[in-house]
Structure formats: C-alpha cells, structure tokens
Amino acid sequence: MSKETDEEFIAAYESAKLVAQNGRQIVNGGGPGVMYAATKGAKDAQGAVSVVYYDPKHASHFEGQAGVNIADASDKESNYIERTKKLMELGDAYVVFNGGTGTVSEFAMCWAVSRLYFGRNKPLILYGSFWRKILDTFWKNMKVRPEEYRVIRYATSPKEVLHYLEEYERMYERYHNIPEGECVGDECELFLLPLQHRRPAVVPVQHA
Known part of the structure; x- marks a missing residue:
C-alpha cells in the first residue's frame, strides 16, 4: 500500500487535484x-468523488474500503470482478498509477476493452516512465498486436x-456523432497514436 510520501501517492494526489480543479469528477x-x-486530491480542490468498493465473503487478502476515503457517492459490489466492471463503466477515462496485482489486472482489462472498441475507446493513460519498459517487455515476449499500443498515452506529470x-474531449465532441462506417480520416480513430511498435517483416527465402 502506498504511503503519503511515496511517489505514486503524490502523483495521484496532484493529478486528481488538477483534474478536479478543471471541472471533472474522480472515480x-x-x-x-x-x-x-x-x-484527497479531488476533495482538496472542492471536486466530486465517487468510489466503488467491494466486500467479499471469502477473500483473505484485500484492501477493502478505507475509512478516510470519504466520497460524495459510493457503490458496493460483492466481489473484485464486479467492482472492476463498475469502475470501468463509471469512468470516462482511465489513469493507471504504480501498484500491485490489482493494478495489473485492472490495467489489462482496460487495455483489452480499448482494443475491442478500437477507434472509439476510452482514454487509457499510464502514469510513470516505468510503464514504457513494461509495455516493451510485453511486445518482446507476448503476441500483442501493433495497433494495441495506439490506445495508450504515457504521462509523467499531472499537466500531461x-x-x-x-485532447480526447475535443476529438470526442467533434466526431462522436458520426455513424460507424461513415467516418473518414481522423474521426475513425479517436485518441489513437501512430504505430509505435512493428513486427519485423518475414521474407521468404528461396533455395535453389
């Protein structure tokens, strides 16, 4: 669990504070x-906060609801899977900070869903330079597709x-009403980056 002096705690606090100051709700x-x-960051900025926690019957290792995490609205789910699903439904964008296995699983789910709704996906922002090494490791060792990296943004500051x-909101307002199949150009690829990774071409070798 992150302490208030840890880098990721400070980053999450400052990011949420800035986002809330600019009129957005934190989940x-x-x-x-x-x-x-x-x-804490959102409330210090007089912003609104919603939380989704869970209360499993048989899980022996889970963080549960923190008494100090007081929000304006809350949802209670029976298990971790339903909680993750609810968080994804409520969120209009996902910002992922350093964490443990829970963070890994939630990031993976958001990434997979972004791929499924490729081109009309919700923003997926990874906070911290360390993420690039992790994503490069996936590329080198797993069968991920080149386009899957286009749904990801990397941030190293709250301003980013x-x-x-x-950036996403501007594109969404401009293009989201265009019917699927009738878009051309950028409106077909909301919030997508150019290809960052490419598989090497396989050239057949002919033998005499």
Missing part, C-alpha cells in the same frame, strides 16, 4: 493508498494527464 476503488490519494483528457 476510484474506495480503498487506501493511491485510491485515497485521488480522493489533463492535456490528454482535454
């Missing part, structure tokens, strides 16, 4: 650590987080 899992940091959110 998190209602727990301690980075989740509490996001709530806000910039990417504003």
